Amino acid sequence: MQSGLSIVAGHESTRAVRRGYVFPLILFATLAVAGFILTLSQFQSANRVKFQHLNDYQSAFNIGYSALVEVLADIQKKQWSNRSFKSGPKDKSANLFGGSFNLRVEDYDVAAFLFNVRVRVTYKSKNHLFYWRIKYNPNLLDFTNLFVPICYEDLQNNTSASSDDIDTLVDKILENRVANRDKARQIADNLKPSPTIADALKKVGINPGAPPGKDSDVPRPAPQPVVIPPAALDLKELAELVAAPDPEVTFAIKNFHFGGNVSVLTDQQKELLDALAKVLKDRPSLKIELRGHTTGVVGTPESNMKFSIERAQNVADYLISNGISADRLTVKGYGQTKLIASNDTEAGETKNRRVEFVLTNDPA
Amino acid sequence: MKNHNSSHGFTLVEVVVVIGIMTLFAAMVFRVFSASGAGQQRAATDLQMQSKVLNSQNRIVRIVREGTDFIIPGLGEETPALFFTDNENNIQVLYQLKDAELSKSTGKKLYKLMHYQVNAKDFNIGSPVFDPKMSSLIAEYIKEIRFRVSSANTVNVTACYATGHTEFQTMFEVGLQNSGALE
Secondary structure, three states, X not given: OHHHHOOOOOHHHHHHHHHHHHHHHHHHHHHHHHHHHHHHHHHHHHHHHHHHHHHHHHHHHHHHHHHHHHHHHHHHHHOHHHOOOOOOOEEEEEEEOOEXXXXXXXXXXXXXXXXXXXXXXXXXXXXXXXXXXXXXXXXXXXXXXXXXXXXXXXXXOOOOOOOHHHHHHHHHHHHHHHHHHHHHHHHHHHHOOOOOHHHHHHHOOOOOOOOOOOOOOOOOOOOOOOOOOOOOOOEEEHHHHOOOOOOOOOEEEOOOEOOOOOOOOOHHHHHHHHXXXXXXXXXXXXXXEEEEOOOOOOOOHHHHHHHHHHHHHHHHHHHHHOOOOHHHEEEEEOOOOXXXXXXXXXXXXXXXXXXXXXXXXXXX | OHHHHHHOOOOHHHHHHHHHHHHHHHHHHHHHHHXXXXXXXXXXXXXXXXXXXXXXXXXXXXXXXXXXXXXXOOEOOEEOOEEEEEOOXXXXXXXXXXXXXXXXXHOOXXXXXXXXXXXXXXXOOOOOOOOHHHEEEEEEEEEEEEEEEEEOOEEEXXXXXXXXXXXEXXXXXXXXXXXXXXX
8 A cells, every 4th residue: 555655766667657547548538439429420310310200201102103103004004905903903012112012903983994093101110091093094095184082191000901991081082072163163263363362361261360471462463365376387488498489479388398209288287287277367368379299200290290289189178177268279289390499309309399379369 | 566566556646647637538528519519509400490391391292282273373473372272172272471479589570381271162252261270380480482383283382491590491393193183
């Protein structure tokens, strides 16, 4: 004891001192670092858990929606008549995106192409049930009427994705939907023209005395009429389009050319003709003559003459179907007699395969 | 002497030195912690606010997803409230209310985002009655929120949340899950 407290000089004691405080130092340093790391990591993981939890619903929905899309893709691939659930309800279970789903698809009303998809999603020990009643549109080969009447969450007790009361509930919702339709339309029609948001809120009974929300008194813009720009019908003097125009031809539609040996109208040509039909409707006195032309590269002059008339006639038929009276249109064929460009080049041939029109009454 | 010394605990110098170092360490660690404490607290409130923002965003998404048609705003229009019909043809409204308390405590003009459902069946267009049971709080700390209908079934939501010292912005798009009716 005496020696333990005495202050001793010499190299023996320095060694003893060194050996003495290495251990407590290391112990303390380890404890301090461990404590620090523990505090920080706890802090971080607590927040991470919080964020993750908030996004669980979205993740579950993503899983459910992906499962649904797979079903729709399968119907598209196999055709409706070979759909996998034709002979009865079809179940599927799989793991996806860190969760799992349990899906049942079955016919609801075969005559109306209606079917139900129920997806039960388990994600992070929570259950969600998503329900879609879908109508297949056989004419468009598409599902144009997609409908999510309801999605349940946390159905811990309801273990089966196939329980019938959900169907009943969905039926009830759809019944209510039909019953409420006219009223909802009335309310919507009443709300839409509201000059301000405050006014619209008042119309649904939301307390006019309550402190107003931001910008609720700002006037809404007047409903703009929907303006669809007319198809770009580029009416130009023929001289601008071709080198040697027929002096009589007053107008041609730019880019109104046919493919080789084609007299049927393309969608693009129809669009141009729609615009022409509008011009003609706006000017009832206007009469036009349609002149079909061919290249003369193939066929005989006689067959080309017939073919050029066919081209012009198709244009006339289309205009007539758009409400232009037949007596305002004249159809002529010129076959290969009036080439406006050389047939040596592809571009020249395209220019020759055309229908021109001549104004027989001044547009004024 | 040598044996005696090494087998009988620490010398006074050892003890003094160790206690000194421990004090120094403790002081340093304490300083580091107390300095980061304020920052941490602020970070914690920011994180809390962020989770509130995310939370309300999720709620808005869930509500709007059940919709079938937008009423207000019109296509391309931007308004501070959203009116739409849901899958049962009831009218749903997301609107703002001025939050007097939070405005006072933060010194900023803050609003609450509220949800209200109009039951079409019982609704009287001529004399609308507010049913407090159909109203619920969606989000607080809102400085500004705007709804912009960008297509027949999509709405873009831009919102700014504010606390006393920080502002948070969020922008997201919600699509109606209901395209067309089945009836």
